[in-house]
Amino acid sequence: MRTVDIRVPATSANLGPGYDALGLALNLHDEVRATLRDERGVHVTVVGEGAGEVDLGEGHLVVKAMRAAFGRMGVPQPEGIRLHCHNRIPHARGLGSSSAAVCAGILAARALADGELSDDDVYALATEMEGHPDNVAPCLAGGLTVAWFDHAGVARMVKLVADQRVRPVVVVPSTRLSTEAARGLLPKDVPHEDASFNAGRAALLIAALTQRPEPELLLAATEDRLHQHYRAPAMRQSADLVERLRAVGVPAVVSGAGPTVLAFSTSDTQDLIAPEVGNDWHIQQMDVDPVGADVQFPETR
Numbered sequence: 554m555r556t557v558d559i560r561v562p563a564t565s566a567n568l569g570p571g572y573d574a575l576g577l578a579l580n581l582h583d584e585v586r587a588t589l590r591d592e593r594g595v596h597v598t599v600v601g602e603g604a605g606e607v608d609l610g611e612g613h614l615v616v617k618a619m620r621a622a623f624g625r626m627g628v629p630q631p632e633g634i635r636l637h638c639h640n641r642i643p644h645a646r647g648l649g650s651s652s653a654a655v656c657a658g659i660l661a662a663r664a665l666a667d668g669e670l671s672d673d674d675v676y677a678l679a680t681e682m683e684g685h686p687d688n689v690a691p692c693l694a695g696g697l698t699v700a701w702f703d704h705a706g707v708a709r710m711v712k713l714v715a716d717q718r719v720r721p722v723v724v725v726p727s728t729r730l731s732t733e734a735a736r737g738l739l740p741k742d743v744p745h746e747d748a749s750f751n752a753g754r755a756a757l758l759i760a761a762l763t764q765r766p767e768p769e770l771l772l773a774a775t776e777d778r779l780h781q782h783y784r785a786p787a788m789r790q791s792a793d794l795v796e797r798l799r800a801v802g803v804p805a806v807v808s809g810a811g812p813t814v815l816a817f818s819t820s821d822t823q824d825l826i827a828p829e830v831g832n833d834w835h836i837q838q839m840d841v842d843p844v845g846a847d848v849q850f851p852e853t854r
Contacts, residue, residue, distance in 0.1 A: 556588040557664040558849045559657040562695065562842040563642040564649035565721065565815045566687040568762075569775035569806035570754035576649075576691035576698045577762075578842040579721060583640045583653050585615055586851075587661035590633035602640035602650070614651060618658025618682060625678055626668030645729035647809035652688035655679050656846050664848050680708040688809065695845030697762055713759065715841045718766045722826060724814040725835045730788055736810065738784050747778040771804035771817045781807050788812035790833075797829045 563581040567573070583602075595616055597609040607613060611620075615636055623630050642650040656679050663670045670678075676693060680686040686700035690710040697713040758774035761767070784807070785792035791812040798805035798814070803822045808815040816826055818838065830836055 554588050554590050555665050556586060556851055557661050558851060559585045559587065559661050559664075560847040560849075561585070561653040561657045561660075561692055562649075562845060563723075564652060564688045564691045565647070565723070565808040565813075566649065566685075566691075567777075567780065567806070567809060568758060568815070569777045569781070570751040570758060570779070571687075571699075572751065572777070572779045573685055573687050574699055574701060575755065575758065576687045576700060577715070577721065578691040578695045578698075578845055579648070579723070580840045580842045581641055581648070581723075581837070582842075583638065583642050583650070583657065585639075585657045585661060586637045587615070587619065587658075587665065588635040589631045589665050590635055592633045595634045595636075597636045597638065599638045599640060601638075602642060603638075603644050604640070606644075614654040615658040615661070618655045618679075619662040621678060621682060622659040622662035622670060622675075623666060623668075625674065626662070626666055626670050628666045628668040631665075643725055643813070645731055646725055647730070647807065647811045647813040648723065648725075649688040649692060649809065652679070652683050652692045655682045656689060656692045660846055660848055664850070676710065677708055686710060691845065693846050695843050696841060697759075699759070713763050714843070715762050716764060716766045718819065719762055719841055720818045720823075721839045721841065722816045722818045722823070723808065723837050723839060724794065724816065724826070724830055725837070726790060726812050726833065728788075728790070728812055730810060730812045734787060738787055739780055740783060743779055751777060751779050766817065766819065768802060768804065768817075768819055768821050772799065772802060775804045775806050775817070777806065784811060794829065794834075798826065801825045801829065803829075 690698035690700040
């Protein structure tokens with residue numbers, strides 16, 4: 554038997570104006586232990602988020618990603634796979650749980666197989682499975698990432714170092730929302746003025762997160778006109794919370810496709826968050842994960 558341990562972070566995409574481009578890795582992690590066995594069949598155990606809900610066989614997303622990676626490497630599919638998943642990333646909340654599962658599966662397969670898969674190949678396959686690179690990039694690389702497709706349709710990314718003063722706060726509701734449902738609310742065309750507005754705010758956000766994470770600058774930098782207000786009818790509580798937080802000076806956005814709200818907290822703003830949230834949400838202060846996905850073999854720990 555061969556075993557590998559994979560640790561993958563939660564991520565927040567878009568960050569307000571950086572729609573489908575910006576992503577941030579958070580210090581909340583899923584852990585997967587993957588073992589290849591001689592016995593036939595797939596056996597999956599899950600504790601934490603998704604326990605009792607997700608498929609425990611071939612339909613499990615980590616298994617699907619492993620199968621895809623074995624196929625991409627051109628190596629034989631293993632007779633048996635055993636997975637133990639300790640999930641902490643909430644599902645269908647806009648914190649990159651599916652990206653984490655996809656990345657974990659691909660990295661596990663690469664570590665366990667005799668084939669070859671470069672880091673670029675891992676990123677490409679994960680993006681292909683996930684559909685968009687803005688969660689995949691920070692999950693793999695950590696930190697703050699900018700992701701895009703080049704003219705050939707190849708996913709690219711640049712990793713940036715977030716200022717150590719950046720303190721994300723996630724505010725997670727009990728309700729869920731699928732990315733597909735949220736994306737379906739977006740219009741096919743947007744006004745040129747709104748596109749220009751977001752381009753400027755996205756550039757300002759990169760400067761704020763890497764050099765000057767001041768509340769006033771972050772508040773301006775997280776303004777958005779491309780996606781959040783279109784999605785608001787599907788997550789009215791989240792949209793209302795974002796408005797309340799921003800009204801008292803807290804830089805707040807919808808995390809990914811929602812419905813989680815992400816706020817950037819400093820010593821000047823952290824006391825303003827809790828009074829606006831109430832009891833129906835789970836508030837968690839976090840740090841930025843600077844490393845991203847981590848692969849370890851148990852015997853080397």
